[in-house]
Amino acid sequence: MQLVPIGIFHTCYKTKDEAPRQGRDSEDIAYIEVFEKYIDGLKDIEEAKYLIILYWAHEAKRDTLVTKTPFSDVPKGVFACRSPNRPNPILLDIAQLIDRKGNVLVVKGIDAIDSSPVLDIKPFYTEIDVPEEILSSCNKKEESGT
Amino acid sequence: MQLVPIGIFHTCYKTKDEAPRQGRDSEDIAYIEVFEKYIDGLKDIEEAKYLIILYWAHEAKRDTLVTKTPFSDVPKGVFACRSPNRPNPILLDIAQLIDRKGNVLVVKGIDAIDSSPVLDIKPFYTEIDVPEEILSSCNKKEESGT
Numbered sequence: 132m133q134l135v136p137i138g139i140f141h142t143c144y145k146t147k148d149e150a151p152r153q154g155r156d157s158e159d160i161a162y163i164e165v166f167e168k169y170i171d172g173l174k175d176i177e178e179a180k181y182l183i184i185l186y187w188a189h190e191a192k193r194d195t196l197v198t199k200t201p202f203s204d205v206p207k208g209v210f211a212c213r214s215p216n217r218p219n220p221i222l223l224d225i226a227q228l229i230d231r232k233g234n235v236l237v238v239k240g241i242d243a244i245d246s247s248p249v250l251d252i253k254p255f256y257t258e259i260d261v262p263e264e265i266l267s268s269c270n271k272k273e274e275s276g277t
Numbered sequence: 278m279q280l281v282p283i284g285i286f287h288t289c290y291k292t293k294d295e296a297p298r299q300g301r302d303s304e305d306i307a308y309i310e311v312f313e314k315y316i317d318g319l320k321d322i323e324e325a326k327y328l329i330i331l332y333w334a335h336e337a338k339r340d341t342l343v344t345k346t347p348f349s350d351v352p353k354g355v356f357a358c359r360s361p362n363r364p365n366p367i368l369l370d371i372a373q374l375i376d377r378k379g380n381v382l383v384v385k386g387i388d389a390i391d392s393s394p395v396l397d398i399k400p401f402y403t404e405i406d407v408p409e410e411i412l413s414s415c416n417k418k419e420e421s422g423t
Contacts, residue, residue, distance in 0.1 A: 132279070132280035132281075132282070132333055132394065132396075133278070133279055134278035134279070134280060134365050135278075135364055135365060136278070137356075137364050137365065153405045154405075155404070155405045165356075169342065169356075169364060171343055171354060172342040172354040172355045172356040172357075172363070172364070173354045173356055173357065174343055174352070174353055174354035174357060175351075175353045176354060176356055176357040178357065179357060183369065185331075185365070185369075187278055196315065196317040196318040197317055197318070197320055205321075206320070207320055207321045208317060208318040208319045208320035208321055208322060210283075210311075210315075210318040210319055210322055210397070210398040210399070211319065211320060211321040211322040211324065211325060211400055212399075212400065213399055213400070213402070213405075217318070217397060218281055218283050218315060218397075219280050219281060219283065219331075219396045219397050221331055221367060221396060221397055223329065223331075223369075223399070225405075225406055225407075225408055227408065240408075248278065250278075250365045250367060251356070251363060251364075251365050251367055252356040253358075253359055254357055254358065255408070256359075257407075258301070259299045259300075259301045259359075259371075260371055260407075261371075261403075261406075261407050261411070262327050262371055262373065262386075262401070263301070265403055265407070
């Protein structure tokens with residue numbers, strides 16, 4: 132299973148230490164340069180307000196299976212936390228699509244360090260990407276007015 | 278960028294035609310067998326109610342850049358839709374974790390065909406995986422009682 136980079140991130144984070152813990156924490160603008168070879172894949176992407184971006188943590192350790200998180204002294208399994216260190220370091224940001232300029236997507240909500248390879252872009256759909264229970268808890272609050 | 282399978286799906290869908298369009302549409306139980314080599318990565322996974330599962334669409338076409346969706350006769354770019362056919366066919370399900378039995382996770386909400394290689398498992402966190410705007414629209418409904 133061999134991946135191909137479909138693009139590259141241009142961000143203001145040059146090192147891991149500069150990057151926010153989560154893309155959600157960032158108001159910085161980032162740019163996804165989609166390589167010309169794949170530009171047809173962007174057709175109609177402007178219809179999406181939010182995108183799921185999969186990218187490659189090219190500096191990650193791939194032999195880590197348990198790791199400490201910032202929230203506890205007790206180590207967790209890498210599949211039970213969001214550490215970038217994991218056997219397949221595919222990271223995921225839910226980004227806001229601000230603009231498209233040809234083969235460049237202008238996005239917000241990114242924690243990728245500069246030059247990270249981009250692997251995939253998918254439109255985010257609330258109805259399939261948010262568990263029904265979470266949506267219905269919103270609706271219940273709505274119904275009860277509490 | 279070479280991927281390693283960290284496990285394998287056992288599902289009741291033997292072919293693409295048998296699989297639901299989206300995992301969300303399914304009430305069927307599926308099983309993720311995590312290979313023994315990676316079992317330590319599961320430590321504390323029971324704390325998660327929902328998981329982001331990344332898996333490999335091993336039957337996908339990787340040279341498709343535009344494709345028709347079930348919703349329109351006008352083709353879309355693969356990065357603007359959720360087709361399994363894309364340059365890096367990494368698919369994503371938000372699954373409910375029902376149970377863990379050693380190295381096997383019992384899950385619901387899966388559209389993977391049987392024997393799909395599993396690439397990564399991450400806990401789903403509402404606060405980082407649901408755009409703030411969607412959460413706050415819930416809160417606004419709550420506040421207004423409408």
